[in-house]
Amino acid sequence: MVPLLLISVLNAQAQEPPVGLRVPRLIAGPLIVETAEQPLIRVTVVARGLVHPWALAFLPDGSMLVTERPGRLRIVRDGVLDPKAITGIPEVRAKAFGGLQDVALHPKFAENHLVYFTYLKPVENDMGAPVVARGKLEGGALTEVRDILVADAYAGNSALSARIAFGTDGMLYVAPGGNIDNVAQEPGSLRGKILRVRDDGSAPPDNPFAGRAGYRPEIYSLGHRNSLGLIVHPQTGAVWNNENGPNGGDEMNIILPGRNYGWPLVSFGREYTGPRISDAPAREGIESPIVVWLPAIAVSGMAVYTGDRFPKWKGNIFVGSMRTGEVRGTGHLERIVLTGKNEELRRESMLGELRQRIREVRQGPDGYLYLLTDEDDGALLRIEPAQ
Ligand SMILES: [Ca+2]
Numbered sequence: 001m002v003p004l005l006l007i008s009v010l011n012a013q014a015q016e017p018p019v020g021l022r023v024p025r026l027i028a029g030p031l032i033v034e035t036a037e038q039p040l041i042r043v044t045v046v047a048r049g050l051v052h053p054w055a056l057a058f059l060p061d062g063s064m065l066v067t068e069r070p071g072r073l074r075i076v077r078d079g080v081l082d083p084k085a086i087t088g089i090p091e092v093r094a095k096a097f098g099g100l101q102d103v104a105l106h107p108k109f110a111e112n113h114l115v116y117f118t119y120l121k122p123v124e125n126d127m128g129a130p131v132v133a134r135g136k137l138e139g140g141a142l143t144e145v146r147d148i149l150v151a152d153a154y155a156g157n158s159a160l161s162a163r164i165a166f167g168t169d170g171m172l173y174v175a176p177g178g179n180i181d182n183v184a185q186e187p188g189s190l191r192g193k194i195l196r197v198r199d200d201g202s203a204p205p206d207n208p209f210a211g212r213a214g215y216r217p218e219i220y221s222l223g224h225r226n227s228l229g230l231i232v233h234p235q236t237g238a239v240w241n242n243e244n245g246p247n248g249g250d251e252m253n254i255i256l257p258g259r260n261y262g263w264p265l266v267s268f269g270r271e272y273t274g275p276r277i278s279d280a281p282a283r284e285g286i287e288s289p290i291v292v293w294l295p296a297i298a299v300s301g302m303a304v305y306t307g308d309r310f311p312k313w314k315g316n317i318f319v320g321s322m323r324t325g326e327v328r329g330t331g332h333l334e335r336i337v338l339t340g341k342n343e344e345l346r347r348e349s350m351l352g353e354l355r356q357r358i359r360e361v362r363q364g365p366d367g368y369l370y371l372l373t374d375e376d377d378g379a380l381l382r383i384e385p386a387q
Pocket residue numbers: 223251261262263266267287289
């Protein structure tokens with residue numbers, strides 16, 4: 001039995017603010033930064049005053065949709081943030097890191113104007129459920145909004161992420177987090193999985209566990225902790241995720257149908273109190289990550305660079321970091337160089353001097369990189385070459 005005094009000490013420790021650095025306000029002017037392979041880059045604040053922005057998506061006209069975690073969908077046109085939010089987002093459960101999260105356009109958005117988004121839905125008994133919803137975007141409003149996929153609800157103040165991405169097969173891939181209630185290995189739960197569904201949320205018959213007793217037919221892969229990044233690789237069409245480990249053990253994985261990615265049986269990480277999650281970081285029958293972070297960098301959004309603005313960055317993977325090694329104020333952007341066989345050659349840490357939580361990274365249609373900083377006074381940043 002744990003002595004009462006020890007419990008109160010542990011609780012007091014859990015409530016203390018995290019160890020960390022002061023997070024300064026972002027400077028307004030462009031920042032010129034030296035990097036390893038693209039000698040000088042310019043970082044510009046495109047918009048600020050965003051409240052915990054989480055994800056962004058580019059519309060065909062070059063404007064950007066930006067989600068804010070408390071439950072607003074914003075639009076940036078010609079580099080200017082519209083002060084009015086897009087209407088039609090349902091009520092969200094905006095506790096801890098929960099709320100409105102990812103946003104993506106239907107592959108045929110130009111014809112059907114469908115916007116997909118994920119949010120934590122308030123449900124009875126103060127619980128929350130990760131949900132994928134969609135609506136039609138017309139004239140600054142989302143209409144015909146409906147939930148198309150509702151994952152199992154959970155209690156507590158922690159929040160899971162739910163990323164989405166459309167595949168080259170026209171299917172929607174969904175990654176609801178699974179590190180609450182230890183459901184990542186449970187075949188009857190949608191959390192801690194990568195799901196593959198049609199654009200209306202229904203499961204297609206060629207999914208790997210379709211028709212298998214006890215398995216939700218939406219499941220594509222299982223054993224994921226909390227996926228903070230989910231993309232379809234623009235050169236190969238493969239689905240990639242990244243996921244937060246606990247204390248250490250953040251991962252990047254290539255997602256194959258029917259495979260098990262290990263959480264919580266196998267991890268490179270440790271519990272927040274110190275002990276290892278598993279005796280060995282790999283196991284027969286479990287897919288190993290292609291990139292691991294020790295210490296954790298609190299991975300977030302992810303992008304593969306394919307543009308012409310930064311020729312030496314072509315094919316590189318960019319991953320946002322919200323904090324490094326459990327120290328606040330150490331968020332940054334990582335650039336990872338892989339071989340054609342996805343073997344890691346090197347990685348570069350960039351923009352650490354900003355001390356911001358980098359929540360999202362995307363390549364714009366103009367070939368520049370765009371970032372979101374997940375702060376009370378969050379910003380949309382653009383990265384361009386400076387020479
Ligand atoms: Ca894993």
